[in-house]
Amino acid sequence: MSEITITFVEIGGTEKVITDAGVGENIMQVATANEVAGILGECGGGCACGTCHIYVDPDWESVVGGPNDVEDMTLDMVFETRKPNSRLCCQIELAENMDGLRVTVAPESL
């Protein structure tokens, strides 16, 4: 499995660069395996909990794409912090063309 680099900007602004993210993994798995703060993944990637909420860097939006219907509804449950570039990162499967991807962890809407 080939590896790519992905950068997470944590809530406090700290950047975490992961250089061995596997193509085919979803971003939530990469984040939790590397203890990225703020990505909890509580439903195990079931698109049901909203605890893997990120903002996709504007430069990458077209590569990553938008949410489908089901994800859109779950995102709506965190709508206080939702932005146009919001995604639930358990629903993004890493592909070769995402090498260098940059995403920002969304604050919990507490």
Next chain:
Amino acid sequence: MSSSENTTQGSGCPAHLEAMALGDMSLTDPVIQAHPQAFYTKLRNEDPVHYDEKLGMWLVSRYDDIVTLLRDPKTFSDKQGYEAQYASGFFEEFKQILIEQGGGFFPDVIKSDPPEHTRIRKLMDGAFSAHRVKTLEPVITRIIADLVDQMADKADHGTVIDGVKDFAIPLTIAVICEQLGINQYDGNKISEWSEAITAQIGRMQNREDMVKNALKVCELQNFIIQQMRDREAEPKEDMISDLVHARTEDGGKLEFGEAVSLVRALIIAGNDTTATAIGNLLFILATQPQVAHQLYDNVEDERFLTRFVEELLRFAPPVRGLAKMATCDTELGSVKLPKGAHMLVLYGSGNDDESHFNCPRTFDVSRGNTGTHVAFGVGIHRCIGASLARMEIKVAARELIKRVSDITLAIPAEDVTYQKTVATHSISSLPITLKKRPAAKGAAGRIDATSAPVVS
């Protein structure tokens, strides 16, 4: 049975409670159980991590403390808290009855701590993902639409019906049986079994109740074991088969007893809870007509329905309190807790915390942070069935409001009865009347779009 013996408001009006000292009150009081809001407010204001002497547990009432506790499963063990709660006071005897008559005593493997919990949970998450549940919408819609029609026919000439027993409970039982692949069942039995299990964590049963309930749990287990044996012999495309033949990540198989405990958990965990939510839906539609109108006007709007369901769960969370236990000396909300402190997490109070939710007693679909409610818990034990429950409640709300109007309580709201238990806040019986809508909004409209693919 006593866990569902009914309690009315009686002398427990909020004004009366306000004058009492916290130390003189207890969650074991059925009056407080039925109408807990004033008690919760008092807890949050005066002693947010409060030792309830009679119950022998620490009540955690503030939103922030609840989230902190649930996100720290190492310090606050689910397994230990649950075991200390289970069949409280009669555990050994309970266990013996199950071994002798119920095929064995099978501890709940899902009520465990990591790494054990992680292994089990990974196995289950996929089956309940939001996408998987979305594919069930047509089937769920058909089941629920039929039930609404039956209820509407029965009630059409002014007959009083029971919104909980005639609608909410049969609905959730039908859905979970469909999920698990149980196609022949006795709904009354399943409902009794659910109550018998729930009573084990409700802290309100005496020895006699415990024995009665234990025998029902035996029946349930024997039923499950039969279902599993059938599928061992002949695998089917259903969730029981999946569990019987499941492989964990490390390549291991679930032990038979583990699988029994999971099927049991799925039958029980999703039943009373979801039925309670749907009972609450009826209660709110009956007592807050403006909410009913708003729902009717927005019934085609998926986004509205999603938010409506979340606000319903925030406003009236079915699960009141579940147990955890401190694994070391620790502190919560600046209260010192000894190792072994038995905690009761009051989800119901967290959702009512005015420091987190503005005007918490207002049913407000437009609030910005509804989704942060704790009705499903948070952290690693967050409800597995949340997507399924949301779907059932959403479809119930939609099909109901399209087909019936004028849902009205047939008794004064104060006389509505609640189950006696610390674990849930559940209406036990809800006498209502309602009218069938003429040419139901859905009958010729969008309902066809959702139910069309299903050929029964």
